[in-house]
Amino acid sequence: MKAIMAPWRMAYVMGKKAEGCIFCQDSIRDECLVLHEGTRAFITMNRYPYTNGHLLIAPYRHVANFEDLDNEEGKEIFDLAALSVRVLKEVMRPDGFNIGINIGKAGGAGVGDHVHLHVVPRWSGDTNFMTILAETRVVPEDLGKTHENLLPYFKKLAREE
Numbered sequence: 031m032k033a034i035m036a037p038w039r040m041a042y043v044m045g046k047k048a049e050g051c052i053f054c055q056d057s058i059r060d061e062c063l064v065l066h067e068g069t070r071a072f073i074t075m076n077r078y079p080y081t082n083g084h085l086l087i088a089p090y091r092h093v094a095n096f097e098d099l100d101n102e103e104g105k106e107i108f109d110l111a112a113l114s115v116r117v118l119k120e121v122m123r124p125d126g127f128n129i130g131i132n133i134g135k136a137g138g139a140g141v142g143d144h145v146h147l148h149v150v151p152r153w154s155g156d157t158n159f160m161t162i163l164a165e166t167r168v169v170p171e172d173l174g175k176t177h178e179n180l181l182p183y184f185k186k187l188a189r190e191e
Contacts, residue, residue, distance in 0.1 A: 053088040053144045066184045070106045075177055080150050082176050083122045085114050088146035096133055096145050107147055114149040117183045124151035
């Protein structure tokens, strides 16, 4: 039998859960998860990604409801989604994407009090027996390595815009 190791998951499973909103805490910046800071919103890596390169885009303002975003926040979030797709296509070459916002607990929101958009790169065949049988995802690259690979491209493309 082969073993699949994912030691970084233990920090989540066993670790103390942060109180308060993860998108409003300074720790998200201190831990080098942020890839790009805009005027009204920012792009950060998902600490517990569905696939490599899973990004989150959130407004700086703490707002729970999608319909409460102001026009500038909404526009910037979607502009940052387009930037994210361009970078991920160039660096990771996915076959497709899932882009979406989960609203409310019933809608699948893990963080229900701060609206955020998911950009998830997808590859043909990236779901396998682990997801189906063991309800486990296998993410083959370390989060720090993915950040290291993506960051220069975000900086380059942001300067060009």
